[in-house]
Amino acid sequence: MQWETVIGLEVHVQLNTNSKLFSGAATTFGAEPNAQACAIDLALPGVLPVLNHQAVRLALKFGQAVDAKIARRSIFARKNYFYPDLPKGYQISQYELPIVGQGHLDVVMADDSSKRIGITRAHLEEDAGKSLHEDFQGMSGIDLNRAGVPLLEIVSEPDMRSAKEAIAYLKTLHTLVRYLDISDANMQEGSFRCDANVSVRRHGEEKFGTRAEIKNLNSFRFIDRAIDYEVARQINLIENGGKVVQETRLYDADKNETRSMRDKEEANDYRYFPDPDLLPVEITDDMLEKAKQSLPELPQQKLQRFQNDYQLNRQDALLLTSDIELAHYFESVVESEGVGKNSAKLVANWILTELLALLNKAHLTIKQSPINPTLLAGLIARIADNTISGKIAKTIFAAMWNGEGSADEIIDKQGLKQITDSSAIEKIVDEVIAASPNQLQQYRSGKDKLFGYFVGQVMKATQGKANPQQVNELLRKKLQS
Amino acid sequence: MHNHTLAQLAQQLQQGTCSSEELTRETLRRINEQDEKLNAFITVCEQEALSAAKAADAMRAAGKATALTGIPIAHKDILCTEGVRTTVASRMLSNYVSPYDATCVAQLKAAGAVMVGKTNLDEFAMGSSNENSHFNPCRNPWDPSRVPGGSSGGSAAAVAGRLVVAASGTDTGGSIRQPAALTGVTGLKPTYGRVSRYGLIAFASSLDQAGPLTQTAEDAAMMLQAMAGFDQRDSTSIDQAVPDYCATLNDSLEGVKIGLPKEYFDKIDSRVVETVLTGVEELKKLGASVKEVSLPHTSLAVSAYYVIAPAEASSNLARFDGVRYGHRCDNPKNLEDFYKRSRSEGLGNEVQRRILIGTYVLSAGYYDAYYLKAQKIRRLISQDFQNAFADVDVLLSPTSPTTAFKLGEHAHNPVEMYMTDVNTVAINLAGLPGLSLPAGFIDDLPVGMQLIGNHFTEAKLLNVGHRYQQVSDWHQKLPPTFE
Numbered sequence: 001m002q003w004e005t006v007i008g009l010e011v012h013v014q015l016n017t018n019s020k021l022f023s024g025a026a027t028t029f030g031a032e033p034n035a036q037a038c039a040i041d042l043a044l045p046g047v048l049p050v051l052n053h054q055a056v057r058l059a060l061k062f063g064q065a066v067d068a069k070i071a072r073r074s075i076f077a078r079k080n081y082f083y084p085d086l087p088k089g090y091q092i093s094q095y096e097l098p099i100v101g102q103g104h105l106d107v108v109m110a111d112d113s114s115k116r117i118g119i120t121r122a123h124l125e126e127d128a129g130k131s132l133h134e135d136f137q138g139m140s141g142i143d144l145n146r147a148g149v150p151l152l153e154i155v156s157e158p159d160m161r162s163a164k165e166a167i168a169y170l171k172t173l174h175t176l177v178r179y180l181d182i183s184d185a186n187m188q189e190g191s192f193r194c195d196a197n198v199s200v201r202r203h204g205e206e207k208f209g210t211r212a213e214i215k216n217l218n219s220f221r222f223i224d225r226a227i228d229y230e231v232a233r234q235i236n237l238i239e240n241g242g243k244v245v246q247e248t249r250l251y252d253a254d255k256n257e258t259r260s261m262r263d264k265e266e267a268n269d270y271r272y273f274p275d276p277d278l279l280p281v282e283i284t285d286d287m288l289e290k291a292k293q294s295l296p297e298l299p300q301q302k303l304q305r306f307q308n309d310y311q312l313n314r315q316d317a318l319l320l321t322s323d324i325e326l327a328h329y330f331e332s333v334v335e336s337e338g339v340g341k342n343s344a345k346l347v348a349n350w351i352l353t354e355l356l357a358l359l360n361k362a363h364l365t366i367k368q369s370p371i372n373p374t375l376l377a378g379l380i381a382r383i384a385d386n387t388i389s390g391k392i393a394k395t396i397f398a399a400m401w402n403g404e405g406s407a408d409e410i411i412d413k414q415g416l417k418q419i420t421d422s423s424a425i426e427k428i429v430d431e432v433i434a435a436s437p438n439q440l441q442q443y444r445s446g447k448d449k450l451f452g453y454f455v456g457q458v459m460k461a462t463q464g465k466a467n468p469q470q471v472n473e474l475l476r477k478k479l480q481s
Numbered sequence: 482m483h484n485h486t487l488a489q490l491a492q493q494l495q496q497g498t499c500s501s502e503e504l505t506r507e508t509l510r511r512i513n514e515q516d517e518k519l520n521a522f523i524t525v526c527e528q529e530a531l532s533a534a535k536a537a538d539a540m541r542a543a544g545k546a547t548a549l550t551g552i553p554i555a556h557k558d559i560l561c562t563e564g565v566r567t568t569v570a571s572r573m574l575s576n577y578v579s580p581y582d583a584t585c586v587a588q589l590k591a592a593g594a595v596m597v598g599k600t601n602l603d604e605f606a607m608g609s610s611n612e613n614s615h616f617n618p619c620r621n622p623w624d625p626s627r628v629p630g631g632s633s634g635g636s637a638a639a640v641a642g643r644l645v646v647a648a649s650g651t652d653t654g655g656s657i658r659q660p661a662a663l664t665g666v667t668g669l670k671p672t673y674g675r676v677s678r679y680g681l682i683a684f685a686s687s688l689d690q691a692g693p694l695t696q697t698a699e700d701a702a703m704m705l706q707a708m709a710g711f712d713q714r715d716s717t718s719i720d721q722a723v724p725d726y727c728a729t730l731n732d733s734l735e736g737v738k739i740g741l742p743k744e745y746f747d748k749i750d751s752r753v754v755e756t757v758l759t760g761v762e763e764l765k766k767l768g769a770s771v772k773e774v775s776l777p778h779t780s781l782a783v784s785a786y787y788v789i790a791p792a793e794a795s796s797n798l799a800r801f802d803g804v805r806y807g808h809r810c811d812n813p814k815n816l817e818d819f820y821k822r823s824r825s826e827g828l829g830n831e832v833q834r835r836i837l838i839g840t841y842v843l844s845a846g847y848y849d850a851y852y853l854k855a856q857k858i859r860r861l862i863s864q865d866f867q868n869a870f871a872d873v874d875v876l877l878s879p880t881s882p883t884t885a886f887k888l889g890e891h892a893h894n895p896v897e898m899y900m901t902d903v904n905t906v907a908i909n910l911a912g913l914p915g916l917s918l919p920a921g922f923i924d925d926l927p928v929g930m931q932l933i934g935n936h937f938t939e940a941k942l943l944n945v946g947h948r949y950q951q952v953s954d955w956h957q958k959l960p961p962t963f964e
Binding site: 039042043044045046047048049050051078080082084087088089090142269271273276277278279 | 561577579580679681682683685687716717793795796799804805806816820
């Protein structure tokens with residue numbers, strides 16, 4: 001394989017401040033068009049921007065979490081261009097002096113190896129509004145609700161060498177910003193947006209090849225496919241004597257291809273200059289310290305702790321810590337009465353197999369789960385104290401999902417308590433053996449498989465409520481003799 | 482009544498000699514009668530004015546009147562006024578009504594001032610003659626064939642012709658001081674950051690400041706008192722206490738050190754120099770000492786200004802695209818056509834010229850050579866002033882190189898027009914306060930004398946101005962046809 005892929009990623013993260021970066025309008029998603037655009041967002045004559053300091057704090061938090069150099073003094077710059085969803089005719093961004101400088105993210109790859117991906121910089125800027133081209137009879141509708149929402153643009157070094165590495169980096173970054181609670185990072189709602197810079201070069205070549213920027217990547221799956229397509233396109237182009245053009249390309253998910261966005265090959269000249277309406281952002285030691293103190297337990301730390309404290313295997317721990325809400329859910333259950341660390345593995349299994357399966361099928365997030373940690377804890381407590389068997393628990397779980405109440409309520413209503421009374425079980429075992437003389441004889445002459453038949457019969461006679469271990473023990477005893 | 486100062490009118494109102502309603506009606510009548518000679522007003526808001534006047538009289542009856550309560554004033558049509566159109570003398574905003582008041586407008590309103598109308602200006606404050614107005618030029622009351630100066634030409638002419646006792650203006654490169662000089666009134670550009678820019682439709686963000694045009698320094702002090710102050714909505718406004726500007730007006734000038742920057746007397750009409758130096762003599766008699774100083778980088782100021790100001794303007798005016806408000810062309814074929822025609826139709830020639838210059842100096846390959854270089858020069862110019870102020874308290878110079886020029890005189894040479902700003906632009910580049918005072922006449926045309934102070938020394942400037950006006954009467958002269 002003579003070709004090497006080089007990928008750099010730019011991620012725009014919408015910060016979850018209450019109001020916009022430079023105005024007091026609300027940032028809530030999904031409001032009526034233009035209901036959340038004040039005079040400043042509309043760029044009425046005479047208005048001026050005022051910095052939302054919460055956005056600065058969130059940027060600092062991110063900077064600390066990726067071990068980045070923080071600029072003690074950073075500048076807002078105007079990026080000038082004309083488009084109807086950009087009311088001022090310029091975007092307030094940061095250019096030469098971004099608030100966050102060089103940092104890094106350690107990414108765990110699919111093969112469990114760890115790779116350090118560099119972060120070149122992260123800066124604050126305001127989002128633009130939305131242009132809607134359908135439903136307006138040949139015209140376009142402009143919704144300025146999003147105009148002015150704070151973004152943190154995170155630029156990676158071109159350190160990734162495959163689509164898989166790119167996805168791993170993105171997932172790690174996605175998890176991190178949610179852990180930090182600086183963004184809800186919802187790709188469908190546009191609060192976590194990714195552009196990929198892709199180029200190829202021959203192995204051993206030191207210089208980077210010409211890169212193309214790919215936009216309109218709305219899901220991890222699309223990103224994966226888009227990168228693969230683009231790499232193949234570029235290699236094909238070069239091998240046929242062509243040259244890769246530095247341009248912006250849009251990914252078309254339906255056709256699985258990238259298309260050039262440009263008519264001409266001119267890059268936009270944004271005429272950046274420091275915004276004279278805003279003061280430089282000065283970061284003090286105190287602010288840096290507060291940002292550091294505000295850091296929660298980070299994904300890597302939580303991963304380690306889950307393995308150590310809960311004796312979970314790495315795979316389970318990785319899955320549980322991949323999302324902060326899932327990790328919280330898990331710990332809430334473990335910390336509930338009747339559960340405890342000794343049942344941690346049990347809890348992990350129930351969440352990762354049973355719960356996630358139902359959530360995925362119903363397209364719900366863990367936060368939207370009809371079974372909250374208290375309910376699940378109640379169920380697991382009853383497994384742990386032997387009130388019910390694992391098999392019966394599944395029935396109860398389904399009932400809980402349907403809103404039929406807590407585990408105890410369902411056990412009561414349906415009479416699902418496990419039978420653990422040895423003499424009662426023994427009685428039934430004796431009855432079953434007496435009722436199946438042929439099978440008994442076959443078993444005793446060597447047909448071991450028939451053991452399952454006897455187990456099945458006992459379970460049938462007890463509506464599945466007999467404790468399986470005791471059934472097994474008693475059957476073995478009785479069948480031998 | 483029209484020849485009374487603001488201070489005198491305030492006293493009359495206080496003493497009950499007249500009511501605000503009477504005063505306002507008289508002002509409106511005089512405007513109606515006299516403005517056709519000047520075209521100083523773009524909008525006169527009679528209803529709103531009388532309503533505000535009555536409210537002012539009610540405030541006074543309730544014992545809640547303050548110094549400015551009931552005084553009729555005008556606002557330069559670049560300051561947003563809720564409910565009354567703000568055109569910036571442009572076709573682009575000829576019907577634009579702002580939903581909010583500029584902060585300094587609101588502060589004057591809260592102080593009880595009564596707005597009678599919006600005054601003419603060079604479009605988007607770009608000009609030194611008020612000839613660049615979509616609503617036709619404004620004329621100088623001293624000679625209607627001549628310009629009143631700009632860009633605050635309307636405000637200056639209105640005060641000089643005694644149509645209104647005070648008016649707000651804005652100054653980016655001299656736009657309060659130069660028209661004040663050319664029309665024989667007093668004009669103050671405050672320190673950058675002293676008066677909020679919120680609601681001041683932006684020309685050059687790092688240079689713009691709003692300030693008063695009045696007959697006297699005392700009147701200017703009363704206006705500034707209401708206009709000044711920190712505003713959270715303007716990140717460049719300074720959180721510094723506003724002193725009582727009237728309290729120190731009468732301070733002695735003994736020991737005040739005045740510097741005459743030699744570069745500011747250089748390319749000036751010799752009779753203007755002579756007139757200003759006569760004023761200097763008066764200040765010496767009042768106890769001030771005078772010495773020559775140097776501001777070595779002065780010759781670079783106009784160039785630096787005409788790089789920085791258009792650059793900021795090219796960006797500030799990008800929002801005027803016809804999408805959300807303002808002039809929109811008919812039947813646009815596509816987005817590019819929409820933008821091109823809306824802006825070409827809506828914006829005048831000088832505005833377009835400056836947008837083009839500004840775009841050029843910010844463009845890739847030219848940014849370093851022009852914009853960045855100009856900002857470096859700005860720092861040097863600023864340093865020149867700081868060096869001078871280590872030595873003297875105030876600087877003094879002619880405000881303008883000539884008296885009022887004829888309409889059309891510089892029409893064919895924009896750079897010639899730009900050079901009329903030679904003594905004023907550096908003050909904006911350095912963010913300093915500047916005060917222009919009537920200092921005499923040449924061939925019946927007013928001459929202005931400029932005082933320049935260090936940051937936040939408005940009180941000192943007004944003090945020197947006031948003491949000067951106590952021993953001179955230039956500020957009391959009326960243009961012949963306006964008596």
